[in-house]
Amino acid sequence: METMRELxxxxxxxxxxxxxxxxxxxxFLDESPLTLPTKTHPTIDLESMKEYRDSLIEMLVNYSKTHRTNTI
Structure with missing residues (x-):
């Protein structure tokens, strides 16, 4: 299991x-609501950080597929 520090x-x-x-x-990183606390999820936990990390990876993968100038 990953720790908060690793994430x-x-x-x-x-x-x-x-x-x-x-x-x-x-x-676009400032626009991501994944790491902001809300009433339904008032704290930032491991799961939300994993989701945010995964969204960054997905952003990079999708961008690299459509813009072949750089590779991941």
């Missing part, structure tokens, strides 16, 4: 990669 490290690595290699995607 955060992966998320930081992914966001740094997006910032460096895909700056056009970086602007």
């Amino acid at each position: 955060l490290s992966q998320i930081v690595a992914l966001t740094n990669k997006i910032k460096a290699k895909y700056p056009e995607l970086y602007q």
Whole structure:
């Protein structure tokens, strides 16, 4: 099982990669509601962080399929 620290490290690595290699995607990171607490989920837990990490991976994969200039 992944720890919060491991997930955060992966998320930081992914966001740094997006910032460096895909700056056009970086602007969309602020728009993601996956890591914001809500009334129904007032805390950020491992599951929400996994979902956020997975969404970053999916964003990179989908973008690389449609924009073949860079590879993941």
